[in-house]
Every structure is written in structure tokens, then in C-alpha cells.
Amino acid sequence: MHSSIEIKYNTKIVGVVGHPIKHSLSPMMHNYAFNKGGLDFVYLPFDIASTNLKDALKGMVALGIAGFNVTIPHKERIVEYLDELSDSAKIVNAVNTVVNENGKLHGYNTDVNGILKTLEDYKDDIAGKTVSVLGAGGAARAVIYTLINNFNVKKINIINRTGEKAESLKDYFSSKMLFEKIKAYELVPPDVTEILSKSKLIINASAIGMSPEEDDSPTTIPKSFNNKQIVFDLVYNPRKTKFLSIAESQGATILNGLKMFIEQGAKAFELWTNEKMEIEKITEILNKEAEL
Numbered sequence: 001m002h003s004s005i006e007i008k009y010n011t012k013i014v015g016v017v018g019h020p021i022k023h024s025l026s027p028m029m030h031n032y033a034f035n036k037g038g039l040d041f042v043y044l045p046f047d048i049a050s051t052n053l054k055d056a057l058k059g060m061v062a063l064g065i066a067g068f069n070v071t072i073p074h075k076e077r078i079v080e081y082l083d084e085l086s087d088s089a090k091i092v093n094a095v096n097t098v099v100n101e102n103g104k105l106h107g108y109n110t111d112v113n114g115i116l117k118t119l120e121d122y123k124d125d126i127a128g129k130t131v132s133v134l135g136a137g138g139a140a141r142a143v144i145y146t147l148i149n150n151f152n153v154k155k156i157n158i159i160n161r162t163g164e165k166a167e168s169l170k171d172y173f174s175s176k177m178l179f180e181k182i183k184a185y186e187l188v189p190p191d192v193t194e195i196l197s198k199s200k201l202i203i204n205a206s207a208i209g210m211s212p213e214e215d216d217s218p219t220t221i222p223k224s225f226n227n228k229q230i231v232f233d234l235v236y237n238p239r240k241t242k243f244l245s246i247a248e249s250q251g252a253t254i255l256n257g258l259k260m261f262i263e264q265g266a267k268a269f270e271l272w273t274n275e276k277m278e279i280e281k282i283t284e285i286l287n288k289e290a291e292l
């Protein structure tokens with residue numbers, strides 16, 4: 001995805017703050033979109049260790065950086081350093097996009113938009129049904145927030161390696177969003193087979209199966225899946241995880257995390273530029289990039 005960017009004295013700078021940052025696809029995606037849209041912006045990767053986060057944010061303001069994405073491991077810790085938070089960022093308690101508005105840093109959670117866009121075509125299928133969410137980190141919180149806020153689901157199961165984290169998420173959402181129909185489980189693959197098999201939608205919001213651990217899967221038990229289910233894996237590297245392959249072999253409809261990634265980026269792009277990102281071409285390029 002080659003792009004030639006002419007940097008001028010007033011070119012707007014945005015970027016991504018994370019650690020490590022070398023695998024991020026965001027610089028490629030946004031610089032392509034800026035270039036294609038004729039926007040005078042440039043997107044840079046900022047590899048910032050946790051100990052430097054607070055100072056780095058002061059530096060961002062001092063340098064007049066227009067905004068930035070936030071990725072692992074800063075999405076949660078950054079919340080305390082921001083001036084304003086959107087409603088979703090407040091409840092999810094994680095920020096992946098910041099806009100510098102006249103020196104004040106405003107935090108948003110556009111992962112929520114990515115999840116919403118990925119699942120919106122299945123809204124009628126999911127309504128009134130049981131959903132199982134694997135994982136209890138920041139991504140799982142964004143998923144659970146979106147399910148409660150936008151999809152009329154009957155029940156949510158949270159399944160996580162560390163059972164106590166699933167429990168505390170359950171307590172958090174039932175008190176914060178007054179959604180009582182949540183259950184928490186420890187991830188023990190043979191034990192959760194029945195829970196998964198009875199779910200209309202299964203979402204992997206854990207890091208299991210992400211490159212380089214491509215042989216891992218939250219479950220390898222085919223009976224967990226069936227041909228009436230929708231199975232969404234937030235992981236997009238690889239594009240088809242082992243989890244999705246097993247679900248597909250049982251006839252489930254599978255969705256990977258690429259659309260979510262592009263849509264969270266598109267919302268951030270819009271917050272910074274007030275313009276729409278060209279999603280179709282970017283999807284094509286990122287799918288091709290995966291085959292290289």
C-alpha cells in the first residue's frame with residue numbers, strides 16, 4: 001500500500017500510541033486513506049513504554065498532534081490522563097481514539113463502532129438470543145457494552161481463563177448497565193461445550209489464536225458449534241483462526257476481526273477529519289496484504 005505524502009508546515013499529525021507497535025496496520029491504512037482522500041494528514045507510529053505514557057501525552061498536546069489511536073497496553077491506563085470521555089469510553093473504561101481539541105484530550109472508544117458494524121447485519125438473528133463472549137479484557141468489555149446497548153440479546157455468558165475476571169465483569173455490567181442476565185464461567189473447554197453449543201452468537205474477544213500462537217483456540221471441540229450459529233473472532237491476524245476454521249467446519253457463519261479493525265479506524269478517521277474513510281478499497285488491500 002504505497003503512498004507518497006508531502007509534509008508541509010501545517011500538515012496535521014495523527015498516529016498510534018502503543019507498545020510494541022511494529023505489527024500495527026493502522027499507519028498503512030490511515031496514510032492510504034489520507035492520500036486517497038487528498039487530506040493533508042500524516043499518521044505515525046509512536047512506540048511508548050507505559051512509564052512514559054503521561055509525559056508522551058503532554059508532548060502530544062505541546063506539539064499540537066491532532067489526535068491518535070491507542071493500543072495495547074495503554075487503552076485502559078490512558079483513561080485517567082484524558083480531559084473528556086465519550087459515554088461508551090466511560091462505561092467500557094477503555095479508549096482507543098483521542099482527539100486533541102484545542103489542547104484538551106477527548107477519549108473515544110471506536111472499537112464499539114467496529115463491533116456494531118460487524119454485527120449489524122445479524123441484528124434480527126441475535127435479538128432475543130443467548131450470546132457467549134470468550135475473554136474478559138478491554139475488548140470483551142467493548143463487546144458486552146455493544147451487545148447490551150445495541151442488540152436486544154436475551155442472555156450473555158462471559159467465559160474467561162481467569163474466572164474471577166469474568167465474575168467481576170458480570171458484576172460490573174449488571175450494576176452499570178442494569179443488565180442482569182449475565183453469567184460468568186471459567187474457560188475449561190470440555191465444560192463450556194454445552195454453553196457454547198446453545199449460543200446463537202459466539203464471540204472470541206480473548207487473545208487466544210492470535211499470531212504467532214495460531215495453533216491455539218479457545219476450544220477445539222467441534223460439538224461447540226452448529227450450522228445455526230454466528231461465530232465472530234476479534235482476532236484478524238491470521239484472518240481465519242483455528243477457532244473460526246473449526247466453527248466453519250460445523251457449518252457456522254464466521255466473521256473475523258478485520259471489518260471491526262477497519263470500522264474502528266474509519267470512525268477515528270471521521271473524528272479527526274470530518275470525512276468518511278474509503279472502506280471498500282481498504283478492505284480489499286488489507287485482505288490482499290494477508291496473503292503476502
Ligand code: NAP
Binds near residue numbers: 137207258
Ligand atoms: P487484554 O485486555 O489483554 O485481554 C486479553 C484476554 O485474553 C483476557 O481475557 C485473557 O485472559 C485472554 N487470554 C490471553 N491469552 C490467553 C491464553 N493463552 N489462554 C487463555 N486466555 C488468554 O486484550 P484485549 O485488548 O481485550 O484484546 C483481546 C483480543 O482482541 C486481542 O487478540 C486483540 O488483538 C483483539 N482486538 C481486536 C480488535 C479489532 O479491531 N479487530 C480490537 C481490539 C482488540 P485472562 O483474563 O485470564 O488473562
